[in-house]
Amino acid sequence: MLDGEHLRVIQNFVRGLPEAIPVDTVERAERFLAEQAANLRPDQLDTLAKRCALLINPDGTFSDADRARQRGFSWCGQRADGMSVGKLVASPELRANLDAWLARFAAPGMCNPDDETPCIRGEPDQEVASTDRRSHTQRQHDALNALVRSQLGNPKLGVHNGLPVTVIVSTTLKELTAGTGQAVTAGGTVLPIRDLIRMARHAYHYLAVFDEHHSRPLYLGRTRRVASPDQRVVLYAKDRGCTHPGCDAPGYWCEVHHLDDWATGGHTNADKLTLACKPHHNLTENGWKTTRLANGRTAWIPPPRLDRGQPRTNDYHHPERFFNDDSPPGGP
Ligand SMILES: [Zn+2]
Incomplete structure (x- = not known):
């Protein structure tokens, strides 16, 4: 029986092989590694797996289909401090697109959430740009956020389950008025109330506010009558x-x-x-x-x-x- 770490090494090994490798070769190598796993630490198994991969595919040739198969983006869960680490394996196309976006919007002085009015179009003020204290990676983060935020809430995106494509958040009146505590989005992300209030300036999200004791909806942002999209907002808040x-x-x-x-x-x-x-x-x-x-x-x-x-x-x-x-x- 393999433990999770050893299993992940073998899964990564299989995933990293070109599609053209015959199935029985892959299976033989997989069996070999599974046997070795009993006596090796995960890092040792990983080294062995890389050597196997080189033996199987000595020239390191990968087709376009092999490359395309590797692409992906996923979150690794939300940490206790609220931050999330994501794993992105980008195709050359996505990277080229992102590079072009970041060159413009991750430049010093652009899209800075610390500025009174963040510069999101035109050129940033010389003064603002020269006093931008953010690191390169922080500026890239803020530029990505600006890209997504500029799209959310746009009616042209259509609807998802009858609601606009936007952030849907639920909280209680007590937390909202106190300005502390945490709200939860319908995507399962925990969002500090401070951040929620800051996001509300952009006014693109749906907000359901609940009575602390009865889980009764007191207020549904942007809605007047209880129709089925609103009921979905209530369900997001109640069932999550x-x-x-x-x-x-x-x-x-x-x-x-x-x-x-x-x-x-x-x-x-x-x-x-x-x-x-x-x-x-x-x-x-x-x-x-x-x-x-x-x-x-x-x-x-x-x-x-x-x-x-x-x-x-x-x-x-x-x-x-x-x-x-x-x-x-x-x-x-
Ligand atoms: Zn289910």
Whole structure:
């Protein structure tokens, strides 16, 4: 049995091979490395894997398809200080595009969040540029943020699940007025209230504010009547993500599920709706039932043949329950 680190070394080895290598060669090398893993540390296994890769592909030739297969961007989770590390493997095209953008918008004096009015078009003031104390990497970060922010909220982007393509945040009135604490976005990102208030100057995001004690929506930014997009905002705030036990899908990826089956007269009221990712939503077609508990949480009841007494509710999106909850984890 391989542990996670050894497994990752072998996965990276396989991923790094050109597509043209015959399958049985790859499998043989994989088996060899798995055997060696029993006696080697992960860093030793990695060195061995690199030597295997050189043996298999001595000229280091990679086709365009091999290169394209490697591309990707992902987050590595959010750290305790709120910052996130991302991993980007950029195609030559993306890098060329980014280089062109950064040359202009990561220049000293551009897109500086510390400036009263950050310069986002035209030339920055000489004085502003010469007193810009940000590092090169900080300026590149701010230029990327300016690029994305300039796009969000643009009606031309269309809608995602009936809502504008924008940041959707929920918080409580208490935290908002205190200017401290943390809000959560529908993508599952924890956002300090200070940052949220600063972002509000751009006024592109949807904001749901909740009564501390009742989780009752007090205010929905930019909305007047309760229609289905607004209900989705409420669900983002309440459920935050898929409610199926153990699922980590954030709200943006979820579908709205009727707790009482719509076909048999269920209502489209926010308190009768819940979030479920597509695969888990599909379970409701296969004998799974959902119900709302007295504490407002959604319970998932498996069909009898699959019932092993597993948890009924999902705490993954609600780590704060750890602090202020008397009920056992996973529900009744
Ligand atoms: Zn799910």
